[in-house]
Amino acid sequence: MNDKNLVRNQVKDSLSQLSKPLYEDFSFKIAGRLFEDEDFKKAKVIGITISKQPEVDTYQIIRKAWELGKQVVVPKCHPKEKRLTFRTLMEFSQLESVYYGLLEPIEALTTEVSADKIDLLIVPGLAFTMEGHRLGFGGGYYDRYLPNYFGKTLSLAFKEQIIPQFPVEEHDIPVLKIITNDTTINIK
Secondary structure (H helix, E strand, C coil), rough: HHHHHHHHHHHHHHCCCCCCHHHHHHHHHHHHHHHCCCHHHHHCECCCCCCCCCCCCCHHHHHHHHHCCEEEEEEECCHHHHHHHEEEEECCEEEECCHCCCCCCCCCHCCCCCCHHHHHHHCCEEEEECCCCCCCCCCCCHHHHHHCCCEEEECCCCCHHECCCCCCCCCCCCCEEEEECCCEEECC
16 A cells, blocks of 8 residues: 555544534634635636535535625546546536546536636645645546646645645645635645
């Protein structure tokens, strides 16, 4: 097992110990911090994943973005090419369950939005360093998407997901900001 998998398992372990009340409380605090963030306020088009536990809850963020009149785009994985596209989501009923129980936009009901149209991309991850490096869930989809994305990036994380270090590869692109339940870490 490589170091990255070791880190993944350790973080998954500590996240699995978050009680439902703490998970809800921390997710709520992170969302509140995000709503106050200038990048979020200014963004007209926001790329965000549909969370599943133990990731920070994004449903409340998506609802708020809709309320504010923002366009929400969510990722669709294309496993054959191992690539990611983003599609406009106007209601949760436009989602379907695909492999691993992940929810993705139904192609027939949604339209694709190109990377240059997304103002703010909320990048998922399992673990993060203070320098903004992220350890994903192992699919590499965002690693392939980020080199061609030039808007703002940030990640949402419980404090348990911030760790001192893990192996970083040259092609890893750090996010510009990490919002946790008790602080905002500005990388640049």
